[in-house]
Amino acid sequence: MARPQTKTQHIGRSLPRLEDRTLLTGRGRFAADISFPGQLHMRVVRSSFAHGRLRSIDARAALATSGVYAVWAAADVADIPPIDFRLSRVAGLEPYRQRLFSTDRVRYVGEPVAAVFAEDPYLAEDAAELVAVEIEELPAILGACDDPGEFEPGLSTEPAILRKGYGDADAAFASAHTIVAATLSIGRHSGVPLETRGAIARYDAARDVLELHGAAKVPHWNRDQIARMLGRRPASVQLYEGHVGGGFGIRGELYPEDLLVCAAALRFERPVKWIEDRREHLIAANHSRQQQHHVRAAVDREGVILALEDEIFYDQGGYVRTHAATVPDLAVAMLPGPYRVPAYRASARIRLTNKTPCGTYRAPGRFESTFVRERLMDAVAEKLDLDRIEVRRRNLISKEQMPYARALDTLGTEIILDSGDYAGLLGKALAAVEWPALRREIVNRRKKGELVGAGVALFVEKSGLGPFDEVKIEVGGDGAVELISGSASVGQGMETALAQICADTLGVDYRDVHVVHGQTDRIERGMGAFASRVTVMTGEATRLAATAVRAKALAAAAELLQTPVGALDVVDGEVVRTDAAAGPSISLGALAQTLGPTANGRSPGESGLKAGGCFESRHMNYPYGVHVAVTRIDRATGGVTIERYLVAYDVGKAVNPMLIEGQIAGGCAQGIGGTLLEEFLYDERGEPLSVTLADYLMPTAREIPQIDVLICEDAPSPLNPMGLKGAGEGGANAVGAALAAAIDDALGLPNAVTELPITPQRLKRLIEESTLRRTSREA
């Protein structure tokens, strides 16, 4: 029998995705595609006031409508507690958690106050408009920098101040050659996936199981919470993830609507379906990013940082949701980035406002703090008349200093930068864009009157958050490999990446690996997909499980083929001898059949060709990167054209470079949106103004340039055997910083950009300022 002489290598190759065929043929199963016979449709009635006292809800007209099954308000779910925190719990935040419905006060436009359940979604929406909600309007607090007010009697709108730091910042500032300060703001925007949220609950009384379909991101955590909140055994609640139309932080967190469909399905004993519309999504699902920083650097005469100090005003919106203090925690902890910062002192004031509650968005806290830190580095360069690149080089943590303990913590882990060659990557990025030639070209074009400029920003990312991830792998009698993970897919291609790791470790074709994710009834526990953790944590768990399956296969085959294990290998799903060109072989499928529960007196525990793997990790690892942007500004319109964009990123080890490039380019596009276009605006009464995709402007193919991606593997992580680091967020991380620097440069106006997004209106003002300054210089 002919057999391949060399094994197919999967890891490191840009193989086509296993996910694509289903999605390209319209066979995907997104939340709205799921329906059950006899289902009711839920429509949420939402507050139309930013802040007010809820006086009364009159549902009589709605209930009198044919086809309306029930209308609920707070009293109907009074026994269900508020939604708890998943991450970054901080003392004092508990009273600010959100309940399913507003009880006595409404705190943002879009807050659920009632829900209509009807036979048809059109009917439900009609009836929701008949629910009369009386609200006595109260003055709204709309700015996190305004004086704190009252959340409710006795509770301030500033529940907590996060503080982190180390070293003697006071001494450093007292002895500094120069102090550089800036006030910098980041606008309110969010992930806005193309698929809105959706939740379909069904109670199966025969099995006493509550099912929730449309799950995403963290199905196991959500399962446990739903069970706790509804007073059920966790095993009697199961969550099912189908296809997910984009994650980005916002999708898959536990929201009031998820609990409402579950509670209703239990009480009505009928399936209940809720599909969010776009307006609801833009006012009810998590917003993110809005912060103001008051930052200062103490530097010596060479531009070397002696200390950093930052005070952040973090706009949390109306309630504190599942992320608790995650965003400000990451902003404060990751602000020092790739630089040696001998002393550091930062605080984040968590402020409640009467706007949509906030959570995470791709590179949470880092998009913001990279903007702040890199703006500050540009300001230091300007103040000391140093080159912007040179001042960065002087402050970078060196390769020799790795691993570098930061004396800070975030997400419950100590920050120990595990590996990195920051100066090396900066050099590669500058070489890739031919920086000196680029500078010369820009100078020449500027002389001809063009507003063109370049900016560079450096950042450190984090990935591979633990504490564990688990994978079960089983080879069936037909040779198909099933890989069951407690992780989740948000469209990033995790099925393909895990299949590639499994394929190389076990010795099969990756197309024969079927990856199961997001199904709580298939695996007991799982952490889900967030914090760029899947390839690292689930990837290593996959390698461990596949290694164990392979060992089991070789041991069984050694017995059957009368050959020592050391002389066997698994090649393309077949156990073969490596010490002879020909000879007997056996397929993994045939081996699996010999390992049946009754075969050869095996105990049930040993039966089957299967094994589990669990990877535990107490520390995150830290990928890093460099963004280089070249922009041209239209003097007349304030429009920005991105002529060139490069992201250099060290991922440790690239499982599938094509997918990493896709993650980087996609993240970068979102970063461009948040830097130039996207902003949730409110009027002075807290009425949201960005409620359609025609008001909330996301970039199109017109605005996004070719993003050049330079993937490097110079600093594999020492924290896992393959050296993996995550790639989900590095594309977004430094866009605000790099574009701001490029725009400053184009305007010839250092420190000009202090606020994101850099909308045409804001840019027009800067252009006028730039023109004025030039005129006065010439005069």
Added chain:
Amino acid sequence: MTERTSITLTVNERAYAISVEPRRTLVDAIREDCGQTGTHIGCEHGVCGACTVLVDGAPVRSCLMFAVQAQGKAIRTVESLADGDELNPLQRAFMEHHGLQCGFCTPGFLMLVTGVLERHPEIGDEELIDVLSSNLCRCTGYQNIVKAVRAAAAELRRR
């Protein structure tokens, strides 16, 4: 508003006799009444293009058209593109160029491009970007979609 009208929709050359309210959108009828859920709803106000289908060969936002308006017209959706398990050149190009991630916007892009390339196979690069900028994608950053469409257009012209 609950008075229903009986109509026949022709989706992918198959006739569906359905009964709909006059206000029912075409996309709801395609998805719920004809069971073709490959067409997605992203915004319901005609901006994102996820619901793009072909109506008599022209790309249409099916969230902005009523089902009753589509009676007697030939509707084509993403389900019509592949021949059994055989992806068509455009679908294949999206796969080869990594033109999709979560896949939610993909059917809309595929139908938009199908309609445009059938009518303007020689479409220029600049015009193509204008066309593609009528739909939103939140995952890819668009460039791989642009590459996939150029590759598919070139292949279709060679045929």
